[in-house]
Amino acid sequence: MPSLTMIEAIRDAMDVMMARDDRVVTFGQDVGRFGGVFRCTDGLQGKYGSSRCFDTPISESGIVGIAVGMGAYGLRPVAEIQFADYMYPAYDQIVSEAARLRYRSAGEFSAPIVVRMPCGGGIFGAQTHSQSPEALFTHVAGLKTVIPSNPHDAKGLLIAAIEDDDPVVFLEPKRIYNGPFDGHHDRPVVPWSKHELSETPQGHYTVPIGEAVVRREGAEVSILAYGTMVHVAEAARREVGIDAEIIDLRSLIPLDVDTIVQSVIKTGRCMIVHEATRTSGFGAELSALIQEKCFYHLEAPVVRVTGWDTPYPHAQEWDYFPGPDRVGRALIRLMES
Amino acid sequence: MPSLTMIEAIRDAMDVMMARDDRVVTFGQDVGRFGGVFRCTDGLQGKYGSSRCFDTPISESGIVGIAVGMGAYGLRPVAEIQFADYMYPAYDQIVSEAARLRYRSAGEFSAPIVVRMPCGGGIFGAQTHSQSPEALFTHVAGLKTVIPSNPHDAKGLLIAAIEDDDPVVFLEPKRIYNGPFDGHHDRPVVPWSKHELSETPQGHYTVPIGEAVVRREGAEVSILAYGTMVHVAEAARREVGIDAEIIDLRSLIPLDVDTIVQSVIKTGRCMIVHEATRTSGFGAELSALIQEKCFYHLEAPVVRVTGWDTPYPHAQEWDYFPGPDRVGRALIRLMES
Amino acid sequence: MNVQPLTFHVPEPHPCFGSAADVSGFQLSDAVRVRRPEIDVEASEIRDLAYELIRVLDADGHAVGPWSEACTVDQLRSGLRAMLKTRAYDARMTVMQRQRKTSFYMQCTGEEAIACGFQSALQAGDMNFPTYRQQGLLIAQDWPLVDLMCQVLSNEKDRMKGRQLPVFYSAREAGFFSISGNLATQYVQAVGWAMASAMRGDSRVAAAWIGEGATAENDFHAALVFASVYRPPVVLNVVNNQWAISTAQSVAGGAQATFAARAHGYGIPALRVDGNDYLAVHAAACWAVERARRNLGSTLIEWVTYRAAPHSTSDDPSKYRPQNDQAVWPLGDPVERLKDHLTGIGEWSEARHVQLKAELDEEIAGAAKEAQGSGTLVEGSKCSPASMFDDVYKSMPPHLREQRQELGF
Amino acid sequence: MNVQPLTFHVPEPHPCFGSAADVSGFQLSDAVRVRRPEIDVEASEIRDLAYELIRVLDADGHAVGPWSEACTVDQLRSGLRAMLKTRAYDARMTVMQRQRKTSFYMQCTGEEAIACGFQSALQAGDMNFPTYRQQGLLIAQDWPLVDLMCQVLSNEKDRMKGRQLPVFYSAREAGFFSISGNLATQYVQAVGWAMASAMRGDSRVAAAWIGEGATAENDFHAALVFASVYRPPVVLNVVNNQWAISTAQSVAGGAQATFAARAHGYGIPALRVDGNDYLAVHAAACWAVERARRNLGSTLIEWVTYRAAPHSTSDDPSKYRPQNDQAVWPLGDPVERLKDHLTGIGEWSEARHVQLKAELDEEIAGAAKEAQGSGTLVEGSKCSPASMFDDVYKSMPPHLREQRQELGF
Numbered sequence A, B: 001m002p003s004l005t006m007i008e009a010i011r012d013a014m015d016v017m018m019a020r021d022d023r024v025v026t027f028g029q030d031v032g033r034f035g036g037v038f039r040c041t042d043g044l045q046g047k048y049g050s051s052r053c054f055d056t057p058i059s060e061s062g063i064v065g066i067a068v069g070m071g072a073y074g075l076r077p078v079a080e081i082q083f084a085d086y087m088y089p090a091y092d093q094i095v096s097e098a099a100r101l102r103y104r105s106a107g108e109f110s111a112p113i114v115v116r117m118p119c120g121g122g123i124f125g126a127q128t129h130s131q132s133p134e135a136l137f138t139h140v141a142g143l144k145t146v147i148p149s150n151p152h153d154a155k156g157l158l159i160a161a162i163e164d165d166d167p168v169v170f171l172e173p174k175r176i177y178n179g180p181f182d183g184h185h186d187r188p189v190v191p192w193s194k195h196e197l198s199e200t201p202q203g204h205y206t207v208p209i210g211e212a213v214v215r216r217e218g219a220e221v222s223i224l225a226y227g228t229m230v231h232v233a234e235a236a237r238r239e240v241g242i243d244a245e246i247i248d249l250r251s252l253i254p255l256d257v258d259t260i261v262q263s264v265i266k267t268g269r270c271m272i273v274h275e276a277t278r279t280s281g282f283g284a285e286l287s288a289l290i291q292e293k294c295f296y297h298l299e300a301p302v303v304r305v306t307g308w309d310t311p312y313p314h315a316q317e318w319d320y321f322p323g324p325d326r327v328g329r330a331l332i333r334l335m336e337s
Numbered sequence C, D: 001m002n003v004q005p006l007t008f009h010v011p012e013p014h015p016c017f018g019s020a021a022d023v024s025g026f027q028l029s030d031a032v033r034v035r036r037p038e039i040d041v042e043a044s045e046i047r048d049l050a051y052e053l054i055r056v057l058d059a060d061g062h063a064v065g066p067w068s069e070a071c072t073v074d075q076l077r078s079g080l081r082a083m084l085k086t087r088a089y090d091a092r093m094t095v096m097q098r099q100r101k102t103s104f105y106m107q108c109t110g111e112e113a114i115a116c117g118f119q120s121a122l123q124a125g126d127m128n129f130p131t132y133r134q135q136g137l138l139i140a141q142d143w144p145l146v147d148l149m150c151q152v153l154s155n156e157k158d159r160m161k162g163r164q165l166p167v168f169y170s171a172r173e174a175g176f177f178s179i180s181g182n183l184a185t186q187y188v189q190a191v192g193w194a195m196a197s198a199m200r201g202d203s204r205v206a207a208a209w210i211g212e213g214a215t216a217e218n219d220f221h222a223a224l225v226f227a228s229v230y231r232p233p234v235v236l237n238v239v240n241n242q243w244a245i246s247t248a249q250s251v252a253g254g255a256q257a258t259f260a261a262r263a264h265g266y267g268i269p270a271l272r273v274d275g276n277d278y279l280a281v282h283a284a285a286c287w288a289v290e291r292a293r294r295n296l297g298s299t300l301i302e303w304v305t306y307r308a309a310p311h312s313t314s315d316d317p318s319k320y321r322p323q324n325d326q327a328v329w330p331l332g333d334p335v336e337r338l339k340d341h342l343t344g345i346g347e348w349s350e351a352r353h354v355q356l357k358a359e360l361d362e363e364i365a366g367a368a369k370e371a372q373g374s375g376t377l378v379e380g381s382k383c384s385p386a387s388m389f390d391d392v393y394k395s396m397p398p399h400l401r402e403q404r405q406e407l408g409f
């Protein structure tokens, strides 16, 4: 199996699907000729022509709006929003239109679209190139929201998303586009080729939407994470030497509640790690759910380690980012409580 | 003290502030000449002229966008969004601009604006006239979000919001505009004049943002609610005869954590009631917080009674709405667990 | 440099047709002479047409001028029938709402010619993205009234399963896209649908619909930008009925320029048409639809008309517009005008008119009876609460299954 | 009816100035003859100006035509100085970014005349709502370079406390509104600010700024709608530098119409101006600013220019545009053109030019040294992490205080 970066895996997923299904089209700002500012669509216009992969005007609402129209027509559009921070102009189209079309028409029309967007910080992108808006999608009935943490899942989840008949928000943690990142920003960069989950089957396969995966089994505490934070959690756990079970959620909606509940019942402790601002972040939903489902098994409060409730700053990036030190300290505290 | 409806109280708050401070202006769709589709601004254009109260084009983004510009200039704009369901086109201006302006300019500029919007169901408004999007605001650093449950608080909170130097989202539960509503939709309508909290001081007063209030003291369980649900919770409690403490949050951000924690420590049980879809609703944050702060005092899991994770339906409105029966049954279950 | 204090301009309320921008359009005697350009004309060559008013029927009800040839007499008679049926349907449903059999209703009184005339220019497979005021698109196709009524009544037979507000129909086979309550969002979706049709080498075209008030919404711009860049086969309709709830068209910018002129900055050709003149509507619609079908890209059409009824059953126009506003409206009533024209050419009569209305009333009464047999919002058989959880996703995820159980199903 | 399959149109990449829409603008010999209307002209009387290109400097560097009278020689020399300083500042900061002293930088190379020339038409108290490519507005006012540099370096003296991406300045006293990274959002805020100024009977005007690519964003429309309806004192600037990262202006609709023409559908007057001609910029800016100040409402100006540098330090234009693209660009370089003009009229010389550049380089080197003394993004004194929690609200609510403690402060 070839070792791919996240970018290559994402591109490969689109390539596989565009070859198999001529209803699959992809577009967005700088996506066509240039191949995307992160190069995720590089080469696709050359291979499939400019009717299948093309540049759009700088209008996120227009991008998702035409995707909904195309989806209703019968295509399988994959729209790129250049940064998740710029999805807000498209939020109305996502929430009021894509998410509700099937429901309001009782199935007459649907919006089988994928909206890809790079998210997360760690690249000194400041407040407009660092956001993690997943909770703004998980609150919306009718949307699916997924976020891979490695090339293998990225490709399999993206193929599953394209094949899915419902609108899927596909979040791409940009900090791990080119290599896994455990939050130690001062250490040398590690390439994906050194990581086993960069091994990616050729051709078509899916990672089913709605299934979490236990990245590491452990007995003392369950850590729930997704995207970049899976790597940070693993580093933190290792460094403080705690036998944590690490669950990579992969799919936030639908959520794999069974895997989570099983783990927490086993360990009796739970920590949630995410990069988004804390208040009303997805960690709140996880925490609420866990105490609803595992109350009598919990030995300590469910803990959230998250970004702060401030905009994402530039110079203080590493004070904002919930890195391995912060996660590790919280882990120790949690084990003591 | 005169007895006012919510609508009159809201109008009175603007009237008082427009008379006191000529920087206060108000505008929105149908707000000027007509006085708003819910009549909240009726008479203000006549009294203060069309430079202070005026109609706008149908552009929510424009409405909030000009409010931000006016706020930066030094005015105190009060913008009306006709229904909270239509705030999505303005979401970018609210989240990326109003909420972050002070932060990103390190205080050089700010957006002391109020964005009023009627929210909630119960009027057969279906999916586009019934939503409760509060969690989409509470996740955003830099915003304050308030929601009154009665005329007294409506006026005092709105005055506080207009005087506040930060952007405030002011949610108005439209089902209780004209009278308190306990969820018994098949019973005769009760006017505000029958409710003591319709008694509203004349002139200027504030209800401070960030302070919850205990509506009813009780020993067995704490119920957290806001807006219409305060009345539903009270009815449910009464009907099942449980000695619940009912807390009207009033301000979601900043949240009065102390009042909540005190109550839950006392009762050992907690229920959260809201009308918004459950997943990632504000109830999730409340539940997470409570178990973080009161874990060792909880005798049962924190329970959420909420709208379902579907769009708000038309014909099935009363199956969707978390009415007194559903809340009551959940209360009984909670007391048994 | 002048240092006079600035003053703030707020458009004054005025009878809709008194505004500066409209004056040109209301030189009615000239309107019938407005030229009909070739189908493949360049947008830049017909900018003047955005400031004119295309008409066919003159003051005496004669069909004259370069746009007058499009319709056969049969087409005109069926147009008249569609308009009358739409009007009668609206009247009946308004009564039902007043009887509290449903929560809400919206009429299109005075604007019937636009949807009815436009639909007659489309083919099977084409797709409308309508607003709530284009019931005429369905009625002109003789879509079953019972089906529409069941939706309005949110009853057991409502194909939308009681989920949507009354009048928010969806009818895929009739080329009628599911209506959204959010203004303008669907305008750009129509453009996307048309882009897809072009991508697939199809021959179907789309029609986008919006009110003049909603052109202020952001997605109106998005639609025009994408239509400009990719030249898809879509007709961009703007129904200027002078009012957006309580605000006159000047609050949407109509006092400064016509809505048709909005197209120019995007290089999109625009027509401005008397929307109360069935013949003009049909002719202009055919022109734009053919242009789209011949791969010549999109056209924006401003249909000038008047909202004769309240905005909706929740509205009270006496609060914001003069009582005699419609009476002094210079474009008349579309039904009367077509009736007069047909009568004038000997193809219609008062007697036939009365008879047709009676027939339609009977048809509608029958349909209403049948529809109410399947229940109303408040009585009779009901939409199942359990179905509330269907169609959120294609297949129900576990958390919704759990919630459905929580509700007791 | 034709049933040929439809085809999908995607604008082809092309050298920016080869597009149909631009051809009229690039009949350069005529450009200097474009008329200068009265300040209070009606929008509808100058629609042609949206398709012309206003110029003052002819091919030989002479100032000619109706727009030629606005500047004194002193103004021109300070304009030249501002442009040179801006260019030198950009060069220096780009080097600093390459040296990894900061994360990011954006140049305005080739576009200096626009911001520098525009600023000279404003008065104290007026407010710009700039994009990231209008550093010239500050530099033309001699705003302290050290202050700008500290922001770019996100160091201890950065008035934005290290929060913002480099170049996202804020300088209230300089009439420079805090830059947002979200395209187009501030365009409508400028309109709101101007509305407020008019409401208060003030005499201050606003200037909104946007790139041609970002005109596709929805808030561009919102701004034009509100500017149309309320006629506030705001100049709506569109900087058409032919590129939006990798996409040519045709992807924003520029092949179908000029960006200036967008204004017409809103009844807003528009000018289209050679943005590489300092004299034309200053003259057109004065015209529009005076119009605003005299309560005559807003003007949209399309400034035609060329983005000579990469989009940002993260960009590599060799991937998407021809190497010689700028060389064949017909509007030349704004610095060279103004230099030639001043030299031609005997008010400047090569020697003075060389000397000025040396002076500016020295000034910038000194400022850079001073700025770096307060730290860089990676070295030296730092922005305090505790300050990260300030200014989210006017006063810190309890949950943020708690979080700050959690971080250890």
Ligand SMILES: Cc1ncc(C[n+]2csc(CCOP(=O)(O)OP(=O)(O)O)c2C)c(N)n1
Binding pocket: B029, B058, B082, B086, B089, C133, C181, C182, C183, C210, C211, C212, C213, C214, C215, C239, C241, C243, C244, C245, C307, C311
């Ligand atoms: C995004 C959004 N904002 C506001 C509304 C509320 N609203 C419904 S209809 C309407 C007026 C629309 O006027 P116009 O576009 O002229 O259409 P008309 O009703 O005249 O057919 C408004 C403001 C809405 N439905 N959606």
Ligand SMILES: Cc1ncc(C[n+]2csc(CCOP(=O)(O)OP(=O)(O)O)c2C)c(N)n1
Binding pocket: A029, A058, A082, A086, A089, D133, D181, D182, D183, D210, D211, D212, D213, D214, D215, D241, D243, D244, D245, D307, D311
């Ligand atoms: C809402 C939003 N979408 C996308 C971006 C990413 N982006 C930053 S600059 C840019 C290109 C803008 O081009 P243009 O408006 O022509 O300005 P120029 O860079 O040429 O000055 C893009 C797409 C953004 N900043 N904001």
Ligand SMILES: [Mg+2]
Binding pocket: C211, C212, C213, C239, C240, C241, C242, C243, C244, C245, C307
């Ligand atoms: Mg209208």
Ligand SMILES: [Mg+2]
Binding pocket: D211, D212, D213, D239, D240, D241, D242, D243, D244, D245, D307
């Ligand atoms: Mg550009």
